[in-house]
Amino acid sequence: MVRARMTSTADGLTWSEFEEAGLIPDEPAKGIPLSYRISMYREKVRFFLKSSLSQIRCKWFITALMLCIIAGAGLLSTLPLIRMRLISPQEEGPIGPELDPKMRPCRKILNFSPTPLPKIALASFTGSGNTYLRGAIEQITGIWTGSAVPDFQLYHGGFYGEVTADSKVIVVKTHGYGKKATKANYKKVILLVRKPEDAILAKWNQYKTRTHTGIAQGDSYDTEEWRSFVPKSIEEWKEMNEYWLSQNPVTVHVVQFEELLTNKKEELLKVIDFLGFKDQLDENMLNCVVEKYEGLFRRRKFKMDFEPYTPEMKEQIENARDLVQQAVEEWKFSKFDSVEWNGEDDAAAAP
Missing domain, CATH: 3.40.50.300 (P-loop containing nucleotide triphosphate hydrolases)
Incomplete structure (x- = not known):
């Protein structure tokens, strides 16, 4: 019975499909040819690698997205500061809003x-x-x-x-x-x-x-x-x-x-x-x-x-x-x- 079921691999079914159908025993029978055993384990390894690669790609994508969000937020918060660095000497003068006299009691304008x-x-x-x-x-x-x-x-x-x-x-x-x-x-x-x-x-x-x-x-x-x-x-x-x-x-x-x-x-x-x-x-x-x-x-x-x-x-x-x-x-x-x-x-x- 096991031999008959295993010959179905010739019909193009994959290891995972066999496994889902319950056609693969927990321990391969001694009567199963070596070529079929190798094919089974190769298919299982291929399925595992494919699944792992998909998970890794997903994690990479999430990580890259989070880094982009953090970098974007940082850039937005520094835009007014970047302008300060690029300001020309002709435009230099008091920067920002006029401060409370209690904060600057003696001099309101700085350069x-x-x-x-x-x-x-x-x-x-x-x-x-x-x-x-x-x-x-x-x-x-x-x-x-x-x-x-x-x-x-x-x-x-x-x-x-x-x-x-x-x-x-x-x-x-x-x-x-x-x-x-x-x-x-x-x-x-x-x-x-x-x-x-x-x-x-x-x-x-x-x-x-x-x-x-x-x-x-x-x-x-x-x-x-x-x-x-x-x-x-x-x-x-x-x-x-x-x-x-x-x-x-x-x-x-x-x-x-x-x-x-x-x-x-x-x-x-x-x-x-x-x-x-x-x-x-x-x-x-x-x-x-x-x-x-x-x-x-x-x-x-x-x-x-x-x-x-x-x-x-x-x-x-x-x-x-x-x-x-x-x-x-x-x-x-x-x-x-x-x-x-x-x-x-x-x-x-x-x-």
Whole structure:
């Protein structure tokens, strides 16, 4: 009976058709010729490959479609930013809507620089007050600041130089260090240093709320995510600051965030001098910024009724802070020493 049924393959039926009809036994009978067995298994392998190939093609198509949708959405969101990059010098001027006077209390109109400027980094660990200092520099000089990595929240909030990182902006915001910073080829850097315990909290708030002004919920600190976040952030804070402090001291200017808030005028004067704009400084504009500027995207003050850091975390923070502070002191000494040597060389060269 089995032999009679198997001879039906000569009629052109496929293996799958035989299988669906229930004509193929689970275990081939010993009496079935070898040629028929080979034909059966070959047909089965062919059916399996054909089915698998169809599934792979379907998956490829779905993946390609999803990538196209993502790319299209990204392109649409950046169209106004692309226009900014292509804008001609004749058209440069105030960009975007006029801002609330509280955001720009001293200067409403900002421009890109009409002449090329050296590429200067405004480097800091996330949450160290970079946005605050950028706004002050823009108000005093009237020139947009840029960013190594565009932040669309900042762009839509009034930092219309956010998508520019070339010689048209006065400084370029960056949170990077190491190979990325080396590749960017900055000529000078303003390093903004904030106490790690405050900077890490600010970064956590930004990370959890996905905004520059939001505040994370209290119960988020009693999680494994927070306990993992802190040691990584401490190490990043230390490495980032140590990297920039290891550069040529003449090309580095350090701003302590706490000093900036306490002695705003003195610290801003040092920054403007380092940028090479002291001769173009408008004293009235500087005084206005000192008195009225409160910062853009400034997180409101809040008090925590609990201690977010464990004793072990506090010890790690203290060790990192001491190492960076030591590097800052070495930078001060090295910079003073370099300036002193340059002065002696100039005196020796004088007739």
